[in-house]
Amino acid sequence: MLHANNKSLNTPLEYRSENGRLNIFGFWIFLGAEVSLFATLFAAYFALKSGTVGGPLPNEVFDLTNTIIMTLLLLTSSFTSGLAINEMRRNSVKSMIFWLVITLLFGLAFLYMEISEFVLLVHEGASLGTNAHWSSFYLLTGTHGVHVSIGIGWIVLIIDQVRKRGLTPETAKKVFVSSLYWHFLDFVWIFVFTGVYLLGMVG
Amino acid sequence: MFDFIKENLILDEPLIVGANVSILLTLIGLIFALTYYKKWKWLWTEWITTVDHKKIGIMYIIAALLMLFRGGVDALLMRAQLTVPNNEFLSSQHYNEIFTTHGTIMILFMAMPFLLGLMNVVVPLQLGARDVAYPYLNNLSFWSFFFGAILFNISFVFGGSPDAGWTNYAPLAIEGSPGPGINYYLLGLQISGIGTLLTGINFIVTIIKMRAPGMTLLRMPMFSWTTLITSFIIVFAFPILTVSLALMTFDRLFGTHFFTLTGGGNVMLWSNFFWLWGHPEVYIVILPAFGIFSEVIATFARKTLFGFKSMILSLVVISFLSFLVWVHHFFTMGGSAAVNNVFSITTMAIAIPTGIKIFNWLGTLYKGRIQFTTAMMWALAFIPTFIIGGVTGVMLGMAAADFQYHNNYFLVAHFHYTLIAGVVFACFAGFIYWYPKMFGHKMNERLGKLALWFFTIGFNVCFLPQFLLGFAGMPRRVYTYVPEDGWTALNVVSTIGAIGMGIGFLILVYNVNYSWRHAKRETTGDAWNGRTLEWATTTAVPPHYNFAVIPEVSEIDAFWHIKQQKKEMKEESISYEPIHMPSNASTPFLMSVLFFVAGFGLVFALWWMAVLGGIGILACMVVRSTSSYRDKGYYVSVDEIRELEQSNQGEA
Ligand code: HEM
Ligand SMILES: [Cu+2]
Numbered sequence: 001m002l003h004a005n006n007k008s009l010n011t012p013l014e015y016r017s018e019n020g021r022l023n024i025f026g027f028w029i030f031l032g033a034e035v036s037l038f039a040t041l042f043a044a045y046f047a048l049k050s051g052t053v054g055g056p057l058p059n060e061v062f063d064l065t066n067t068i069i070m071t072l073l074l075l076t077s078s079f080t081s082g083l084a085i086n087e088m089r090r091n092s093v094k095s096m097i098f099w100l101v102i103t104l105l106f107g108l109a110f111l112y113m114e115i116s117e118f119v120l121l122v123h124e125g126a127s128l129g130t131n132a133h134w135s136s137f138y139l140l141t142g143t144h145g146v147h148v149s150i151g152i153g154w155i156v157l158i159i160d161q162v163r164k165r166g167l168t169p170e171t172a173k174k175v176f177v178s179s180l181y182w183h184f185l186d187f188v189w190i191f192v193f194t195g196v197y198l199l200g201m202v203g
Numbered sequence: 204m205f206d207f208i209k210e211n212l213i214l215d216e217p218l219i220v221g222a223n224v225s226i227l228l229t230l231i232g233l234i235f236a237l238t239y240y241k242k243w244k245w246l247w248t249e250w251i252t253t254v255d256h257k258k259i260g261i262m263y264i265i266a267a268l269l270m271l272f273r274g275g276v277d278a279l280l281m282r283a284q285l286t287v288p289n290n291e292f293l294s295s296q297h298y299n300e301i302f303t304t305h306g307t308i309m310i311l312f313m314a315m316p317f318l319l320g321l322m323n324v325v326v327p328l329q330l331g332a333r334d335v336a337y338p339y340l341n342n343l344s345f346w347s348f349f350f351g352a353i354l355f356n357i358s359f360v361f362g363g364s365p366d367a368g369w370t371n372y373a374p375l376a377i378e379g380s381p382g383p384g385i386n387y388y389l390l391g392l393q394i395s396g397i398g399t400l401l402t403g404i405n406f407i408v409t410i411i412k413m414r415a416p417g418m419t420l421l422r423m424p425m426f427s428w429t430t431l432i433t434s435f436i437i438v439f440a441f442p443i444l445t446v447s448l449a450l451m452t453f454d455r456l457f458g459t460h461f462f463t464l465t466g467g468g469n470v471m472l473w474s475n476f477f478w479l480w481g482h483p484e485v486y487i488v489i490l491p492a493f494g495i496f497s498e499v500i501a502t503f504a505r506k507t508l509f510g511f512k513s514m515i516l517s518l519v520v521i522s523f524l525s526f527l528v529w530v531h532h533f534f535t536m537g538g539s540a541a542v543n544n545v546f547s548i549t550t551m552a553i554a555i556p557t558g559i560k561i562f563n564w565l566g567t568l569y570k571g572r573i574q575f576t577t578a579m580m581w582a583l584a585f586i587p588t589f590i591i592g593g594v595t596g597v598m599l600g601m602a603a604a605d606f607q608y609h610n611n612y613f614l615v616a617h618f619h620y621t622l623i624a625g626v627v628f629a630c631f632a633g634f635i636y637w638y639p640k641m642f643g644h645k646m647n648e649r650l651g652k653l654a655l656w657f658f659t660i661g662f663n664v665c666f667l668p669q670f671l672l673g674f675a676g677m678p679r680r681v682y683t684y685v686p687e688d689g690w691t692a693l694n695v696v697s698t699i700g701a702i703g704m705g706i707g708f709l710i711l712v713y714n715v716n717y718s719w720r721h722a723k724r725e726t727t728g729d730a731w732n733g734r735t736l737e738w739a740t741t742t743a744v745p746p747h748y749n750f751a752v753i754p755e756v757s758e759i760d761a762f763w764h765i766k767q768q769k770k771e772m773k774e775e776s777i778s779y780e781p782i783h784m785p786s787n788a789s790t791p792f793l794m795s796v797l798f799f800v801a802g803f804g805l806v807f808a809l810w811w812m813a814v815l816g817g818i819g820i821l822a823c824m825v826v827r828s829t830s831s832y833r834d835k836g837y838y839v840s841v842d843e844i845r846e847l848e849q850s851n852q853g854e855a
Contacts, residue, residue: 022336026408029438033400037442040479044450044461044472051460051467128459132467135459139450157828170832 013172020173051132058200077106078186211362252787254338263320270313277305282701298682299366306369328737331415336408344398346795351395358387373462373473390802403437417756424735429494440483447476478529486525492629503579504571517556524553543602550600577651581632592620613673639730644722654710661703668693734763794823
């Protein structure tokens with residue numbers, strides 16, 4: 001429970017309270033569950049990949065440059081989120097918030113591109129109900145997209161909390177945990193990019 | 204709206220109308236009683252919003268007992284139907300619904316919550332901790348389980364129950380079952396699954412991070428060990444279920460094609476995913492059961508558990524292997540001989556670490572000074588019965604032989620020998636063993652033993668004949684048969700056994716009431732001369748902070764050791780410190796209600812309701828994020844602790 005700061009001042013802020021340490025550790029376990037969740041979605045996608053009856057093939061409709069830009073956007077946002085943590089460690093609230101906002105902007109750009117891609121795909125006859133291939137495509141990328149959206153909303157809330165309360169062990173913990181989450185989404189996207197888009201272009 | 208209710212409320216089946224009426228009367232009775240005795244506030248502050256792991260555990264157990272009753276009524280209805288050939292007591296559709304709800308409820312809403320309840324009550328105490336790592340989440344876990352269960356349970360009076368078996372195979376559960384029943388299954392399990400996953404995370408963190416000083420992992424009690432391993436299985440297996448349920452929900456509600464052959468889908472995907480979760484799930488329920496038996500046997504044989512490390516090793520091996528055997532549930536569904544072979548071998552491999560445990564228990568009993576308490580007798584009844592379950596499991600695991608046994612009563616007998624003799628016996632043993640920790644008095648031993656004899660004998664009379672019925676070719680999930688099949692005599696015997704189990708259960712419940720009125724109140728925290736830290740609390744029912752002073756551990760069976768050393772703590776020499784405790788939480792309850800609302804909306808494709816529920820859930824999350832700072836908890840002052848501890852001493 002919430003014992004006061006019982007670690008030396010060299011420990012990063014987010015690890016200083018008992019609560020912070022517990023939450024961060026627990027969040028890693030939660031990410032373990034998320035790995036299992038996405039692994040299952042990937043398994044479904046690969047199992048149903050050939051179920052393309054009555055719809056376009058992926059390499060007919062994928063626009064690789066588009067996806068590469070999306071990938072770069074998300075990768076950069078992961079980097080800027082790392083920069084934010086770096087600033088947090090140096091205890092400079094202003095620049096931390098600056099980098100968090102940049103992260104959010106990249107995230108929003110990613111989302112915008114993903115949604116426009118979906119709209120385009122639907123126009124070309126590849127929608128959720130077209131066939132098993134596209135059903136599993138949308139469920140996998142959509143679940144990732146929903147995660148990104150939730151992440152954006154969450155980080156907005158946290159920025160607001162830091163502005164009101166400054167950096168405390170508790171707010172620092174929240175910033176740190178949300179950045180773990182953000183990196184994780186980037187990590188998942190790498191697999192979506194290679195597994196779904198690159199392999200989709202080939203096969 | 205009125206039309207909607209009229210359409211879905213089931214009023215043409217006498218049995219269900221009876222259920223309707225009795226549910227309504229019970230509800231009115233409850234509301235009346237709560238109002239009359241002015242208990243609403245008490246219910247809200249002491250129970251609904253509580254974050255105390257012991258109370259949450261008790262709520263889990265109460266819910267599980269109710270579900271055991273519901274599932275048990277289902278079971279008796281099925282046995283009644285099967286007693287004689289050509290019976291017309293239940294229609295085939297009704298029978299389908301009943302075996303589906305029976306199986307689903309027993310595994311997900313009875314066995315798991317019962318064990319989670321015992322874990323909640325016991326594990327923090329065993330670790331010498333003040334609560335679990337995330338008390339707030341713990342409350343959410345319980346309520347989302349609870350409302351998931353309610354959603355599943357109302358199906359039979361409103362709209363019709365799921366009818367595709369607890370395995371819910373596609374395409375039967377999609378094209379084959381148009382009504383809302385399967386939606387209830389999908390959403391009820393989804394919502395309660397959230398709670399289970401959170402509990403898994405909670406216990407991993409609690410066990411790894413919050414053990415008393417000196418309690419290395421190798422000094423940790425076996426029940427906590429099994430909880431830890433189980434939690435890991437939960438964390439990796441439950442997301443598989445989450446996804447599978449989501450896929451089918453999408454197929455049924457949004458026209459996707461995961462499991463529709465014409466749309467390029469694959470029905471085997473469901474079978475694979477289901478059992479990829481499903482086999483680990485059977486270990487999620489059996490491993491804590493093993494933990495309970497280990498505690499009970501060690502306590503009443505007055506010995507440290509024999510081969511402690513081999514036990515831990517076998518637990519770890521099982522947890523890995525449990526993810527590698529899933530295909531043995533569908534050897535007959537067209538897998539190649541090579542694939543079947545591989546999974547045959549992994550299945551037999553998992554029997555090895557399971558077998559090791561039997562020797563651990565036998566070794567513990569060997570030369571022990573055994574006390575035949577009721578809890579111990581449940582454990583002793585478990586060993587031989589569970590061996591039957593395990594051996595028949597290996598028989599089923601041989602792919603070639605399984606073509607003979609698959610989907611007949613041999614299989615039904617097998618999994619009841621593991622689930623009842625393993626899990627249910629353990630729930631009862633644990634319930635009785637830890638009863639004084641929860642309620643401050645023991646359960647009556649004579650009534651307890653009477654219940655045990657009825658239940659264990661009834662169990663064997665019910666299920667042994669089913670092995671033979673399997674050999675005689677009776678398939679599972681049939682609602683009736685003809686006299687020429689020659690299955691009548693064995694079915695009659697089986698039903699008699701089922702009645703015996705029912706009587707056993709009723710005696711057990713009566714015993715709760717009887718003991719509450721008559722049993723001698725415990726005066727110390729150590730009702731059974733126990734070995735582990737849950738017995739080290741100063742009072743029978745520990746105060747909300749559990750331990751005024753956190754015990755130090757230097758040995759396996761920590762409390763036993765402390766007692767041996769007679770480390771009498773002198774009253775004056777104890778210096779208390781203020782204890783920090785978390786405060787109650789009401790958002791989780793509200794959020795779970797909203798889960799229910801959203802789930803109900805999805806079941807009937809009432810989109811406005813689903814969306815409103817969803818928005819409400821998000822709002823709860825926002826509230827939690829922005830107000831977590833106010834959730835500072837409170838301190839129990841030294842004076843208060845001293846007063847509580849001394850009043851306890853006084854009573855003693
Ligand atoms: C000794 C270890 C075990 C082995 C080798 C084993 C093997 C098997 C096999 C091969 C089947 C599938 C048979 C068929 O469908 O034809 C099966 C079914 C089943 N087992 Fe086990 N089992 C073991 C332990 C357990 C335990 C500990 C539990 C639960 C606590 C359990 C619960 C079940 C259930 C519920 C089913 C039926 C599934 C259905 O509805 O199709 N088993 N077991
Ligand atoms: Cu299995």
